[in-house]
Amino acid sequence: MLDNIDHIVLVLSGKGGVGKSSVTTQLALTLVRQGYKVGVLDIDLTGPSMPRMFGIEEGKIHQSSKGWVPVYYDDSKRLAVMSLGFLLGDRGNSVVWRGPKKTGMIRQFIKDVQWEHLDYLLVDTPPGTSDEHIAIAEELRYCANVDGAVVVTTPQLVSINDVRKELNFCQKVNFKVLGLVENMSGFVCPHCAECTNIFSSGGGEALAKSLDLPFLGSVPIDPTFNELIERQNEWRDSWDG
Amino acid sequence: MLTATHQRLTNTHLPTPEPEHCPGPESENAGKSDACAGCANKEICESLPKGPDPDLPLINKRLANINHKVLVLSGKGGVGKSTFTSMLSWALAADPGLEIGAMDLDICGPSLPKMLGCENESIHASNSGWSPVYISDNLGMMSIQFLLPKEDSAIIWRGAKKNGLIKQFLKDVDWGQLDYLVIDTPPGTSDEHLSVTNYMKDAGIDGALIVTTPQEVALLDVRKEIDFCRKAGVKVLGIVENMSGFVCPNCGGESKIFKPTTGGGERLAKEMGLKFLGSVPLDPRIGKSCDSGESFLDLYPDSPACEAILDVVDALRDEIESEN
Structure with a gap:
C-alpha cells in the first residue's frame, strides 16, 4: 500500500509533550502549501492528537473495496490523515491495549490504508522506544521510500537525555536521522518583548553538534500557535491554502 | 474487554x-x-x-509495609508527571518523620533519577532484595536508569518485557517501612499502566494523581486516562493543572502560554466530578532545578510556583489521609 508514496518521514522523540504532533502538523501544512500531496499517519494509539490538531475530530474512516479510506482535510484532497482517534466512539474513550494489539493495529494501518499517490507520508509517533516503534520499524524495514526521521526535542537536559535514547534507537533500526528540531526554545513576553528561556536553551543544538547530526533549527514558544489549534474551525476558514 | x-x-x-x-x-x-x-x-x-500468578503473594508481602501508594498519571507526555513526582517526593520528605519512596515506571524514558539528582547511582542487591537508591535519609528511589550501562542506552523493549521489570520492581525492591510510595508512570494507557494496577490490585492503591496542562490537546488525552482509571478501579485523588500561566520575570506581566480555551483542568475536574487540587504556573527555575537535580522547593521557597506546589501537596495529603 505504500508503493505510490514518494517519501516517508517519521517524527520521533524519546520525550513526550515536546511537540512531535505540532511539528508534524506544521510540516504537513507547509508541504501542502508548497503544492505537495501529503498524508499523515498517527501511530500514537493511546493518545492520538492528530484529529484535533487539524480540526477534523468529526472525521470518519470509510471502508472501500481496496481498504480504509483516510480522512481528507478538505475537498482538494491534498492532505489525508489516518489516526486511531477517528475509530473511537467517543473522544473520551480510552484505548487500553497491550503491545501485541498495538502492533496489530499498526500493521493494519500500514497494510490496509488506501493512500492515493502521495509526495510525502509523515508518521507521527508516541514517546518512547517500545511496541509502536518496533512495529513501525519492522513494517517499514524493506521500504525503499523511507527517507528517515525528524527528531524533536525541547532544550532542557531532562528531555535531551530521552532524545539521546531515541537517537540510539534510530541507529539500531537503521532510520537515518534527517535532523533535530529544538522546540519551545524561548518565549518572548508579549508585554515587554523580553525573551525568557522557560525550558532553558541551546540543548538541541549542542546535542546535534556533539553527535554530528544536522540541526534543523529552533522554534520559540508562541501562544498563537496553540490558540490556532484550540480555535479549531475558525483557523480552518482563515487558511487559504 | x-x-x-x-x-x-x-x-x-x-x-x-x-x-x-x-x-x-x-x-x-x-x-x-x-x-x-x-x-x-x-x-x-x-x-x-x-x-493465579505465584508472584502475587510476594508482591503483596513487599507492599504490606507501605502505608500509602499513589500513582502519578497523565495520558499526555511532557505535562510534568515526573516533575510533580519529584516535587511531591521532596515535599513529603521535608517532614523528617515520614519515610518516602519514589518509583519510576517509565522504562523507555526514565527522568526521575535526573530530577532527584541521582542518575549516576547503581542498585545494590542483597539477600533481602534490591536496595533503593537513597537521596536523603528518608527518601529512596528506584528506576531502570540505575540498571543501564550508559546514560543514553536505549531500552527497546516490547510490552511483555517491560511488564517483567515492573513486576520485579514491585516484588524485589526492599523499601522497608514506608509512609508514602509515589509511582511515576509513562504517558498513555498501555502495558505499564495495566501491569502496575494489575499487580497492585490486592495490595491496594490509594489512588491516582492526574497531571494535565491547560490546553484541550492535553485534556483530550487526560480524559482517556481518567476513563482508564474508572475501568481499572483506581480512585482518582484529584487533578492538578501544570504550566498554567507564565509570569515574565522582567516585567511581571502574565501570559497564558497554553490557553485553557475549554476551561482547563478545573473545568475537566468539574465535568468528571473529580477534585481539582490546584494549578501550578510555569517558572523557568523549575526546569532548571530539575536539570540539576536540586529541590526547587528548597531553592526558591518564596516563589509563587513553590507556594502553589505545596498547596497541591497539602490538598493531596488531605485527600489521601481522609480515606483512612
Whole structure:
C-alpha cells in the first residue's frame, strides 16, 4: 500500500509533550502549501492528537473495496490523515491495549490504508522506544521510500537525555536521522518583548553538534500557535491554502 | 474487554511476540484458543502452569509495609508527571518523620533519577532484595536508569518485557517501612499502566494523581486516562493543572502560554466530578532545578510556583489521609 508514496518521514522523540504532533502538523501544512500531496499517519494509539490538531475530530474512516479510506482535510484532497482517534466512539474513550494489539493495529494501518499517490507520508509517533516503534520499524524495514526521521526535542537536559535514547534507537533500526528540531526554545513576553528561556536553551543544538547530526533549527514558544489549534474551525476558514 | 486484558499476566520468556488476539500465556485457554493456531509460542503456552500468578503473594508481602501508594498519571507526555513526582517526593520528605519512596515506571524514558539528582547511582542487591537508591535519609528511589550501562542506552523493549521489570520492581525492591510510595508512570494507557494496577490490585492503591496542562490537546488525552482509571478501579485523588500561566520575570506581566480555551483542568475536574487540587504556573527555575537535580522547593521557597506546589501537596495529603 505504500508503493505510490514518494517519501516517508517519521517524527520521533524519546520525550513526550515536546511537540512531535505540532511539528508534524506544521510540516504537513507547509508541504501542502508548497503544492505537495501529503498524508499523515498517527501511530500514537493511546493518545492520538492528530484529529484535533487539524480540526477534523468529526472525521470518519470509510471502508472501500481496496481498504480504509483516510480522512481528507478538505475537498482538494491534498492532505489525508489516518489516526486511531477517528475509530473511537467517543473522544473520551480510552484505548487500553497491550503491545501485541498495538502492533496489530499498526500493521493494519500500514497494510490496509488506501493512500492515493502521495509526495510525502509523515508518521507521527508516541514517546518512547517500545511496541509502536518496533512495529513501525519492522513494517517499514524493506521500504525503499523511507527517507528517515525528524527528531524533536525541547532544550532542557531532562528531555535531551530521552532524545539521546531515541537517537540510539534510530541507529539500531537503521532510520537515518534527517535532523533535530529544538522546540519551545524561548518565549518572548508579549508585554515587554523580553525573551525568557522557560525550558532553558541551546540543548538541541549542542546535542546535534556533539553527535554530528544536522540541526534543523529552533522554534520559540508562541501562544498563537496553540490558540490556532484550540480555535479549531475558525483557523480552518482563515487558511487559504 | 479490559478485564480480559487485565487478567492477562504476560509471560516474559516467550520467544516470539504474541499474536494480536492472544488469550494470554497464563489464561485458561492458553495454547488452545483460535489465535494460538500457528503461533510459535503455542507449545510453551500449553505447558505453562495455569492458575493465579505465584508472584502475587510476594508482591503483596513487599507492599504490606507501605502505608500509602499513589500513582502519578497523565495520558499526555511532557505535562510534568515526573516533575510533580519529584516535587511531591521532596515535599513529603521535608517532614523528617515520614519515610518516602519514589518509583519510576517509565522504562523507555526514565527522568526521575535526573530530577532527584541521582542518575549516576547503581542498585545494590542483597539477600533481602534490591536496595533503593537513597537521596536523603528518608527518601529512596528506584528506576531502570540505575540498571543501564550508559546514560543514553536505549531500552527497546516490547510490552511483555517491560511488564517483567515492573513486576520485579514491585516484588524485589526492599523499601522497608514506608509512609508514602509515589509511582511515576509513562504517558498513555498501555502495558505499564495495566501491569502496575494489575499487580497492585490486592495490595491496594490509594489512588491516582492526574497531571494535565491547560490546553484541550492535553485534556483530550487526560480524559482517556481518567476513563482508564474508572475501568481499572483506581480512585482518582484529584487533578492538578501544570504550566498554567507564565509570569515574565522582567516585567511581571502574565501570559497564558497554553490557553485553557475549554476551561482547563478545573473545568475537566468539574465535568468528571473529580477534585481539582490546584494549578501550578510555569517558572523557568523549575526546569532548571530539575536539570540539576536540586529541590526547587528548597531553592526558591518564596516563589509563587513553590507556594502553589505545596498547596497541591497539602490538598493531596488531605485527600489521601481522609480515606483512612
